[in-house]
Amino acid sequence: MxxxxxxxxxxxxxxxxxxxxxxxxxxxxxxxxxxxxxxxxxxxxxxxxxxxxxxxxxxxxxxxxxxxxxxxxxxxxxxxxxxxxxxxxxxxxxxxxxxxxxxEPQSGFFIALNVPADQDRTLRGQGFVPVSTGVWIGTAQPGEELPGVVFAAKALSGTPAVAALASGAWxxxxxxxxxxxxxxxxxxxxxxxxxxxxxxxxxxxxxxxxxxxxxxxxxxxxxxxxxxxxxxxxxxxxxxxxxxxxxxxxxxxxxxxxxxxxxxxxxxxxxxxxxxxxxxxxxxxx
Structure with a gap:
């Protein structure tokens, strides 16, 4: 104290x-x-x-x-x-x-694939979480360097399911x-x-x-x-x-x-x- x-x-x-x-x-x-x-x-x-x-x-x-x-x-x-x-x-x-x-509020997610094993900690430090084997999901700000092959993703449907996915992943x-x-x-x-x-x-x-x-x-x-x-x-x-x-x-x-x-x-x-x-x-x- x-x-x-x-x-x-x-x-x-x-x-x-x-x-x-x-x-x-x-x-x-x-x-x-x-x-x-x-x-x-x-x-x-x-x-x-x-x-x-x-x-x-x-x-x-x-x-x-x-x-x-x-x-x-x-x-x-x-x-x-x-x-x-x-x-x-x-x-x-x-x-x-x-x-x-x-x-600026995020409008979607980033999906990272083919992430080297020694870069897992880097992704976790940037708020990413694994959602299946070899697949990571998270958000990022412009200028942040992310390992692996990274795709921008935006949900086109299923808004309630997006919230359910987030609450289960984070x-x-x-x-x-x-x-x-x-x-x-x-x-x-x-x-x-x-x-x-x-x-x-x-x-x-x-x-x-x-x-x-x-x-x-x-x-x-x-x-x-x-x-x-x-x-x-x-x-x-x-x-x-x-x-x-x-x-x-x-x-x-x-x-x-x-x-x-x-x-x-x-x-x-x-x-x-x-x-x-x-x-x-x-x-x-x-």
Whole structure:
């Protein structure tokens, strides 16, 4: 849980202490990537400590991310800085497109055939599921590279059967529960914020990170199916609207903390960059 140095509102932001490596990914994705991709290790340790992640766990997680090719280290005097690798930045850019920018509703599916055995994990990571031996079905955004031979497909009939196929192929009930949990939790937080007024800069950044971490856990796994494949009253649009409102509400205060406390090799991180402004514009466009 988030440490008691912050207001009680933050203690309700997450169910439990997040996994260190996953939370560091959230920190880099939300704060660091749009500001050059580099952060001082001391800042990383401090931010993780807000959420009950110890220094030793933080250092271990960073080492694992370095081994995985996600981060690269650099020493300047006594300080260690970690930057995103080019491969990681490409992955973060793709995730940012889902988190912060409008996606056009899918009008159909993609069918993948002749997928190499060692590419199964890649397809699953992009939301595809196997529907029979050697046949995968999923959705994709323009620019995503998919293994195998891929065909675009659109249902010409049997709309109820499309929904039945989707509910059998994807764990939509699980996604529904996660979206609803996010909505209930952060609706309460939004109500508290409206009653109590603003947050201190550190609190705003901590709460924004908690929210991004919770939201990305479901939205990045959601296959973003066509509307005719989704159950009635699908909660994703409500979760999206709530995320956008709260993110925009907390950002001004969070940026005060970022520029006043977080360091890259060449000095403080910028409060705003072209990339961070583009994210806010993306959220406002929904």
């Amino acid at each position: 988030i440490q008691t140095a912050f207001p009680a509102i933050l203690a309700s932001a997450l169910d439990e202490t997040p996994k260190a490596a996953a939370f560091i990914v959230t920190i880099y994705g939300d704060i660091v990537d749009p500001r050059g991709g580099v952060l001082w290790m001391g800042n990383l340790i401090e931010i993780c400590s807000w959420f009950g992640i110890s220094e030793s766990l933080t250092r271990t997680a960073v080492s694992r991310l370095v081994s995985a090719g996600q981060l690269a280290g650099e020493r300047v005097g006594r300080r260690s800085f970690y930057r995103l690798t080019d491969r990681a930045r490409a992955e973060y850019l793709q995730a940012a497109g889902i988190l912060f920018h409008r996606r 764990p939509l009930d699980d996604y529904r529960v996660k979206y609803q949990s996010f909505i209930e939790r952060y609706s309460r937080i939004e109500s508290t914020l409206l009653e109590d007024g603003g947050l201190r800069p550190a609190d705003a950044l901590a709460l924004r990170l908690a929210m991004v971490h919770a939201y990305r856990a479901v939205v990045l796994k959601d296959p973003h199916l066509p509307p005719n494949a989704l159950p009635p009253d699908w909660p994703a649009p409500l979760a999206r609207a709530l995320f956008n409102r709260l993110y925009l509400r907390m950002t001004a205060a969070a940026e005060v903390y970022i520029t006043g406390n977080l360091l890259a090799v060449d000095g403080p991180l910028s409060a705003e960059t072209a990339a961070s402004k583009k994210r806010l514009q993306g959220l406002r466009s929904f």
